[in-house]
Amino acid sequence: MATPRFAWGIDVGNRALKAVRLSPGPEGLVIDDFDVVEHEQVLSNAGDNKESLVQSALANFVQRHEMRGGVVSVGVSGQSSFARFIKLPPVETKKIPEIVRFEAIQQIPFPLDEVEWSYQLFQDPGSPDVEVGIFAMRKELVAQHIKLFTDVGLNVQAVQMNPLAVYNAMYHDDRLKGTTMIIDLGAENTDLIIAEGENIWLRSIPIGGNNFTETLVKAFKLKFNKAEELKRNAATSKYGRQILQAMKPVFNDLVAEVQRSIGFYASVHRESRITRVLALGGTFRLPGLQKYVQQNLQIEVQRIDRLGTGAPAEARAATMFNENILSSVSAYGLAIQALGGGKINSSLLPARIRREKMWQEKTRWFAAAAAVFIAAPLIGYASIQWGRHNLDATTSVNTENVNFLREIKDYDGDWQSKVEEAGLGDRTRTANFNSLQQGRDTQTVLISDICSVLPKPPQALLDALKAGDKTKLPPRNARQIIGIDRISMEYKPDMTEMLSMSDPELKEYQVPSGSLQPGAAQHARSPVFRRAARAFPMPGMGMKPATPQAAAGPAQRGFVVEIVCTTPMADGPSYVLNSFVAKLATLNPTNPQVSYAVKKIIEPFSVTVASDTQGNVRQNRAPTNIGIPQIGIPRIGMPANPANPGAPGAANQPLPFNPLQDPATGEDMSNDTRCTVRMLVVLDPPKPQPTGGVAQAQ
16 A cells, blocks of 8 residues: 555544644654644533534544545544453464454454454564454444544544554653553543553543543532633632642542552562553643652652654644643554554454455556556557657747747847846945835834733732732732743844754753843833844844845844743743743734744743842843833832831832842742743744645745
C-alpha cells in the first residue's frame, strides 16, 4: 500500500474531540497540526443525543482541515473493549496462530463470529517465553463507531484501544524506563497500564473526572456544567480549599483502587517493583492531585509536559496543544500507529474493510499497468506522425513569429531607455521621503494591543482603592490582576535566526534593556510616550533609504519582545499563562495601518519579587500596575505626606521608592510573582493565498 503523506489520530472523549496530525520528517515523525472540538453537551449526560453530538464534532473537524492524502486512526474506550495477556506454551512459530485462536475462544466471553478481534506477540530478546495480548470488541459496536467517521469521508486505517494507543505514545517517546505505571485519568474511567520490558498489563477503573464533578454537584447544589467549570478553575478560585475538600473522598477512592492494582500486579510478578508513575488526563490539572497520589503511593509521579517533537509551528495550534497535552496522548499514539511507528500494531478494524482497502490499492496498480502496456506502442507511433505533420504545417508561422518577437524586443529597449528611466532621480527622492513615514505607529499599536489583553481588575478592588479603605480590599493572593513592570523590544531586520531558535535558546537570549514603562503605553499619543519611544529603532527609522528596485526583499522584519509583569495571585505563573499569555498568542493589530503577527511565545519563567535579581524594575521609579487607575486614588495604609501627615494637598507628594512595596496600597510585594514573557513578532506577515478555494496560511 502507498505510504500516506500524513495521519490523524482522533480520540472522541466525553467533553471534546482531540485530534493530532503527524507527518514523516527527515528526523522522524513531526506533530504539524492539532485541534480540539468541544461537544455542545457532555456525552455522559447526553442520553440518546450522544451520537448526533459526535457526528456534529466530526463534521466540524473535517470542515476545518484538508484530509486528502492522509489516513485516520481512531480510538475506542478500554471499558467497551476486551484485553487479555497470556503466556504461550513452547510451540513452533508456524503453530502460534492456531494456539492463539484456541486461547481466544477460551478467553473472549463471546463467540468469535460476534466480535472483531486481534492479537499481538510480546517477547524479550534472548528469552524463550512468548506472551500474547488478545484484544476484542463486539462487531456492532465497532461498526457503529467506524460509521461515524466514514460518514464524513474519513479514511479509517486502524481502530485501536485507547490504553494501547497511550502505550504506543509513551514507548515511541522513550518514556518507559524500568517498570512504569501509566495512570490515564479520563472522564468516565481511569486506565492503568504497567509496562515492564516487552510486557504490558492493563486494567480499567470506573472512576474518572465525572466522579469529581458529581461530588461538587452534591456538595454545592450545582448543575453538572457549573460544577465542571468550578472543577476546571479550582486552581484560581477563591474557594479552592473548599473545592478540594469536597473532592477528597474521590481522591481516596482513586488511590485505593490504584494501590489494589499495584498489589495484584506484585502478587503475579513477584520480582517486579514499580519505580515511577506517569500521570495523564485533563483531571490531573486539579491542584494537589499529583502530589496526593505520590504521597500515598510512595512512588515518584510525573505529569507529561511534552510529546514527540513538541507543539505544532502554527501559534494557535501550539497554544491549544500545550493547554490540552495531558488529554491528547491517546490521539498522538493513534497517529503514530497509522504511520507504522507503533510498538503495538494490532487493530480492531474489520477484516472485510482491510481486504477492501488492499484490493482497491492493488486494482489501481493493475489497471494502470495494463493501460500502459497496451497504450505505450500506439502512443509512440502516433506522436511521431503528429510531430511530422505539425512541423510541416507551421514553418511559415514560425518565421513570422521570430520577426514579430524581434520587433517587440526593439520596442522594449526603447521603452526602458526613453520612458521608464525618465524621472528616476525624482522617484528615488520621493520613495526615500515616504520611507521616513513608515513604521511610526508600529510600536505604539503593538504596545497598546499588548496592554489591551490584560485581565480587567475586579470592581471590588477598584472600589476599595477609590474609597481608600484597606479593610475592603480582597486578600492579596486572590486579586486577579496583572501589572506590567516593563516592555523591552529589539528590532530585527531579519527574524530568520530568531524564529529558528528553540525555547531554551530564546529563554537565554538577552533582550536589550531599553524599555517602555506601561504608563507610557496607556498614553501612547502623549509627548511622554513619543520621547520614550525614541529608545527603540522603529522600522523605517535610522535605516538606509530604500530604492524603488529594493522595496521588498525575502527577509522578514520583526521584534523580539520581552514583557516583565507582576501578579499577587497565589498561583501566579499559571494565572499569567492562562489569563494573559494565552491571549497574546492570538493578538491582532487594532490599527489597519499596522500589520504584524505573533509567531512564537515561550512559556513564561517566573520568580518572586523578593528574589528578583535581574533588574526587571527600574530603580528610579516604582512599577505601574496596568489596568488599575493610579490618578486620584489615595495610597492605602500610608500617610499622605510622611513629613507632615496633616498637610493639605500632600497626597500628591512623591514617596520614597521601595521596590518591595505596592505603590497603590502600601502592602508588601515580596511574595508576588514576577513573570518574564518573551515572544517573536513579525511585521508585514504574508497574507494567506487561496488554494483550491480554501485560504491557507503561508
